[in-house]
Amino acid sequence: MKAVEANDLHKTFTSKKESVEAVKGVSFSVEQGEVFSILGPNGAGKSTTILMLTTLLGISKGTASIMGLDVEKQDKEVRTKIGVALQDTGIDLLLTARELLYTTGRLWGLNKKESNLRTEELLQLVGLTESADRRVKTYSGGMKRRLDLGLSLVNEPEVLFLDEPTTGLDPASRRVIWDEIKRLNNNGVTVILTTQYLEEADELSDRLLIIDKGVVATEGTSDELKASVGGDVVTFDFEKEENVEVAKRLIDNAKVNQKQLRITVENGAEHIPIFMKTFTENKLNVKSVSANKPTLDDVFLKVTGFSMENDNQSEKKQSKKSNYEKRGRRIRR
Amino acid sequence: MSDHQAPFFTQLGILTKRLLLRVVRRPLSELPNLIISAFFLFIYDGALGRVFGASAVGTSLDFAQGNFVNFILPVSIVSASLSGSASGFYIIEDIESGVFKRYQGMPISKWSIILAPMVIGAIRVLIQASLILLIGSFIGADPATGFSGYLAVLGFGFLWGLGFAGYSVAASVKSGSSQGAQAASFFFFPALFIAPTFVPREALKGWLSTAAAFNPTTYVIEAIRGILIEGWVFNVILPGLIVGGIFALITLAYAVSSAKKVNEKG
Incomplete structure (x- = not known):
């Protein structure tokens, strides 16, 4: 079973004035346990593709499945299999990391004890134990990204979607996130990430997909593409x-x-x-x-x-x- | 691992608690809203109490039946109810910060996402209304229904606050911006003043009297006045209850249907 399968995905945004086709037939598949990067210029359609795969945006045409589950027809089941850290997914800055992780655990159906345990695990995993009781608004950009990553892991996802996980971070913070991604992947989590950084794609990915103007421009391993x-x-x-x-x-x-x-x-x-x-x-x-x-x-x-x-x-x-x-x-x- | 879905009321409780923490952690932004309606109660009573209070007994202006605080208190309660509109701003903050999108990617009921800010809005209204009733009782309010009348008035405040919170949430989700939510709040002024705010409906000029008949606020104000001035007059209270309930249901349904479409805006 493939971790992700996208077949001829289309997305058209329609307003009163115009209709814009952001994704025009994107197809690809990701094996379980892979790190798969999607590259492309701004407006290429990579974030839209991720939004469709994560059930956050309807698919105009085509089909997609996550761990064999149809993204459109089994959206609730799909959400239980995935973790999502999007570029524009927010964190409540007035709460602490501990409160956010605990709240998220409870919303995922954990009881109070389970949620407390999971909170401690994740704080340790993303290295925020010491600052767990500080309000998030006092965090650096890197700490917020690590918390975001932690929040996307609360439900122990099999497939993790990361939309530009290190954009705006300094090289040291970027390296910390890369290490986390590698560690998760070593534990069997399939990772699909979009990135604007070539070295990130080169460092992390088993395979890459380049999208341009809503269509797949090329796909392969880093070495294959360079060759x-x-x-x-x-x-x-x-x-x-x-x-x-x-x-x-x-x-x-x-x-x-x-x-x-x-x-x-x-x-x-x-x-x-x-x-x-x-x-x-x-x-x-x-x-x-x-x-x-x-x-x-x-x-x-x-x-x-x-x-x-x-x-x-x-x-x-x-x-x-x-x-x-x-x-x-x-x-x- | 869990079954990946918290029961509905657990979801609602968690989301409401989170918003409550937000409110508590920035008290200065909440304080003005809390006291503004109480402030206007003093102003109304100070400016109009002499004309329409005890001195009006026996004249054609005696619609307050000798106690102007009883008459004007419902206006302050309804005015406080409008603070339920803050709910829209809570949800706008979540949309603009991306928290709303995070919740949409989780197995959470849309109803609980929408209801949580409405509940917070209604709690705000309850606190404000309680403060107003407390002040009202100090400056001369004397409900014909006794203490239970106060509780009934609080119930009306909560219901009406829920309705306005729903309207505010729907308008906010629909517009997706704080400017849109701000623009939608303009509706509150006609809602409050195209109504028997300062005099009974019969005393309003023709056009205003006709317009007031189509304003749901009219029936809520009249119901609360009935409780405070006349007693358990169900032919007045019931229309207020029905109108308030229908208004809350419509705005809640509208808010949820708007929330379902929010992501399609891209």
Whole structure:
């Protein structure tokens, strides 16, 4: 039995003025015990897909099942199998972590004693025992995320959905959450997560799915996806940044990313002198050159035409409000 | 592990307790609401008590039957009932913070999610109404039905508060924003003042008298006045009870049906 099966999922939001098809036929399956990441730019449809799978949004067309249970027809049973920590799922800031975990346990049908026990277990699991009796409004972003994770585990879910679990966190807090996810997965919990961070997807996932414009762009293991790009990625920096566009016109299949020229070829090191000769003949002075194996960003660039890294750079220039966001590589369009 | 579903009343109790904790932990935001109706009781009595009180006995203005506090007290009670509308803001806070969505992903009855803030709203009304009755008894209220009349008045306050809480919750869920909830609260002014607020219905001008007949508040005010001034006059009390009950049921059903659709807004 698959942990998750999505078949031709569609979601259309209809208002008086317009109709928007956010998801246009997404299909995938997740084996039990896997960590499965869904990547995509903002507005790609990944959160909408998660909302449909977690029974929080109706499915316009298609079918989905969790642990063999139909998401639409057996929604109540599905909820007992899943844990959900969504981007916009809130935590009551006026209550303490202990009160929230206890209350959630009681709402899941635990009696007072069971709920107290589960609260203690989860406080320990997410490392909040010492701050358990402080109001959540005094918590750091990382502590809130850990609490959110704890709340999603109260019912001992078999499948855990995490929507951007580390967005906005500093690297240290992000690492703590990753360790929790790995530990849960080692205990047999299937994890489906969406993320804006490539390194997160690379670090945690058994398999990845990239969604773009509401459809599946590609799917596979991190290594499979990188291999699908083929060969090496040769990257050129030019002394005059504006020359990158001129250089692009000289080389077949070259792409511009972050004012760098990126060319995917077999045996990249062997090709570098040939490219250099072409640029020198055209008076384009190269500042630096490197040849590397493809990264997930190259995969992303190939299948969506957009770069996560590039986008993160432009965001850095636009906004200095979040140091956390500057450190991560985010997807935006 | 449990059977994954708490009984309905356990759910309602837990959710209500959680909201109660929220109320208790920010007392300053609750205090003004608590005293505002009591404040207006003093103002009404101070401004109009001399004209329509004991000095009006034997004149055509003697609709308070010599005790203006008895006459004006229902207005303060109904006005306090409007504070049940705070329920809408509790639920808006939950929608805006995402707590509402968390509950929707759990095996919790929509009715308990909607009823919990309504119960808190009604409890607020009970506390306010008790305070008003206490002050009223100090400044001269003298119910024709004795102490049991006070309890009946509290019951009316609770029922009417529940109705307004339901309306507020429905409007809040429907609009999904605090601005929407605020805009919907405008309805409370006509509800309170297109009614026999300061004089009996017979003394209202033609258009206002006609409009008041279509306002459910009219029947609740008249029922409470009946209890305080005339005694157990069931031909006046019963319409108030029926209107208040129907209003609470309609608004509750409306609130629950709105809650079912809240996520489809995306």
